[in-house]
Amino acid sequence: MRFHEMEIEDAMHLHLIDSGLAGPNCADGVANGQWPWAACAARVCVLVFCLAVAALAIAGNAKAQTVRVDATASHVMNSFSPPYALGSTVDRVPSNATDEFFKPSQIKQILSAGWGVISYRQNTELFIQAWHWNPKGTWSDPSGRGYFTGDSTPTGMIRHSYGYVLRHRGFTRNGGTEDTGFSSLDDGNLNSYWKSNPYLTKAFTGEDDSTHPQWVVIDLESKQDVNAIRIAWAEPYARAYQVQYWTGEDAMDEQGSGEWKSFTSGLVTNGKGGVATIRLGPTAMPVRFVRVLMTQSSDTCDSHGSSDRRDCVGYAIKELYLGTVDGGGRFKDLLRHSADQHQTLTYCSSVDPWHEPSDLLVAPDRMESGDQPGFDLFFTSGITRGLPAMVPIAMLYGTPEDSAAEIAYLEKRKYPISYIEMGEEPDGQYMLPEDYAALYLQWAAALHRVDPSLRLGGPVFQGVTEDIKAWPDAQGKTSWFGRFLDYLRAHGRLADLSFMSFEHYPYDGCETPWKNLYEEPKLITHIMQVWRDDGLPAGVPMFDTETNAHGGEASVDIFGALWLGDSFAGFLTAGGKATYYYHALPYSPPHPACKNSWGTYHMFMVNKDYEITSRTSQFFAAQLITQEWAEPVNAEHKVFAAASDAKDAEGHVLVTAYALLRPDGQWSLMLINKDYNDAHTMKIAFHDDESNTDRSFSGPVAVITFGKAQYQWHPARKNGYARPDGPAVRSVVNVGTDTSFVLPAASMTILRGSIN
DSSP states (O other): OOOTTOOHHHHHHHHHHHHTTTTHHHHHHHHTTSSOHHHHHHHHHHHHHHHHHHHHHHHHHSOOEEEEEEOOGGGOOEEEOHHHHEEEEEOOBOTTTHHHHTSHHHHHHHHTTOOOOEEEOOOGGGGTEEEESSSOEEEEETTTEEEEEEOOSOOSOOOOOEEEEOTTOOOSOOTTTTTSOOOSSSSSOTTOOEEOOGGGSHHHHSSOGGGSOEEEEEEEEEEEEEOEEEEEEOSSOEEEEEEEEEOSSOTTTOTTSOOEEEEEEEEESSOOOSEEEEEOOSSOEEEEEEEEEEEEEOOOOOTTOSSSGGGGSSOEEEEEEEEEEOTTOOEEEOOOOOSSTTSOEEEESOOOOOBOGGGBOOOTTOGGGOBOOOHHHHHHSSTTTTOOEEEEEOOTTSOHHHHHHHHHHHHHTTOOEEEEEESSOTTTTTOOHHHHHHHHHHHHHHHHHHOTTOOEEEEEEOSOSSOOBOOOOTTOOOBHHHHHHHHHHHTTOGGGOOEEEEEEOOSOTTOOOGGGGGTHHHHHHHHHHHHHHTTOOTTSOEEEEEEOOOOSHHHHSHHHHHHHHHHHHHHHHTTOSEEEESOSSOOSSOEESSSSOEEOSSSEEEOTTOOEEEEOHHHHHHHIIIIIISOSSSSOEEEEOEEEOOBOTTOOBOEEEEEEEOTTSOEEEEEEEOOSSOOEEEEEEEEETTTTEEEOEEEEEEEEEEETTTEEEEOBTBTOEEEEEOOOEEEEEEEOTTOEEEEOSSEEEEEEEEEO
8 A cells, every 4th residue: 555645644544444443343242242332343443553554564565556547638438528428327116116116205315326317227128018108098998998099198196107007918028027917829818819019010110021020939948749729819910921940949039040931831821710730740740939920911800890990900819729630630738828927938028008997907016017207297396407317218119109208298297308218128028129120110200290300210129148149131131220221211210319328237146256346347338339230320329227236145245336427437448328227216125136135236135115324335336426526517527438457367347447538627436346355556658659658647646545444334134234334435645656545455446536
């Protein structure tokens, strides 16, 4: 620990914290009854002088490693304004929590983290629901059901909004529903049916239905002998379709590793509807995934009548049966038919957004029936700071008219909008890129009729770290994003994509070992390069509109804080426009995120009444990012490349570095020491290629450190707690050209000052 001309009291304090003597060891001893407070205090006081001297002496003998900053003026990696680049999110919450979360006292605590712009998340599409962003509106059917359009005329305050379950659903589960709801394809009820989205038919796309084939998939969970399928068609039925099997391992989550092949007798060109039993081949063959691919509709009207053309296009199936037919014509069905999650898994290409008032599910403490906080509450509560917000529209399970009405409402209220995200996680809904693109263009046209200046984007990918693959198209291309861009280009509409957005959840929340921290800088920069390689135009900005480590206890402990620094700073260094922390509202009390892990991935812990009780490590990390590393002003910050040579025996970079030249003229470095056990002594060199010189900090340098010595999580299931529980340690040191800085174990440190 070598500080040139460092004041003794600063050296003492930092060394005491780093050694644990002023941290959790002594505090835990008191809490456990092993140390009285007086003895603990005496223990520290006796060692103060020795530790102060040792801190300086040890530092002088420590081998310093180096952080090198490329400070060449022409080598700026990116630039940003903190209020617009360092954001947070508001998502669906339990409906009985909304009033508590939006209390002024709660909002004040949330804002103290320092995040700027807000991205409003739309959760209803993850649960295959139609979102009534405005509870007031009109139904397409005069009887009060069908397709709902919210009222675009402001009247009373919209404080709450909800989702309505879609009854023509064909998913057992997908990337959002997880373990709720069920599919109508094998629910055992011939009075229910799956129906595809009418907006993917020629009547709305202007393209032949074969351009957007619709499909249903059956997952037998393991390979079983199959030679026959029985389809109980509803109206409209498929006149032309193919029954196929998957050649790879996982047809749904590894779509780039295999292909669909038609059964020997799986092609039907003159379907008549009704109940069709098809012998697929002369002998049974072992398969796991079976797909019915539909390319021509009967265009007959479903059970809702003929007054609305949306009821008379697409495809509909009452029930599926799959198995074998013996020589006597006896059909043996392999599927489990039930109206719950125990049914055989089925998936579908799309879902008709038709619904009715009784489809509203209200269970106050359940997420799938929770509250999408009303737009008026959202914009007037103070949580947006008056800044333009990113808002979503429901596209996968909505209508263009409803989305246009939503934006018209917000503009009539004069609420500031920055960008509009189109739908939510289509990859998690297993939607093919061409289908998403066809909806995107219809919605873009409707929204731009409201306001031609609106900036639209997507596809709002769910958190991934590799290129998203779709089943191979006719050319063998599997890149989901690449094919989406191809569709926009082919239709001359690439200009309708004003930004690209994705979510970033890099880890399995149940398995988050410490070594995962070494991966984050590469993960975020890699996936951003993937989108560029897929063909994202150079002038289209990228937004990480929802991000977190998505863990249990790992996220609330110091791991979550260090990950947050790496992810946010890494995203901006890689050229991103803005990144949004998930999420601002406390959301829920500690919960079993995994089998044996209780925690949360938010900045606060709350009690059963949703009142904030304490802060997690990510709250303190947020403050360091938004108020110490960056200057909390609306002004340009320049990002420069920085790297350290601190590595372990396996080649993992132990210290990551992120450099800013702030508008106040100061250089600000965020240094993250991911070595859990050991501190690292670092020299800082600012290299200028133009003059071929190295420079260093000079004069007073602010040092702000937050690490495991300041915050340590103690698991106790729902009663987990942190001790110590912050805050960061601050000091100002006078430095010279030969100064080194000690980064405590498992910590993030901000160094801020001028260079010589």
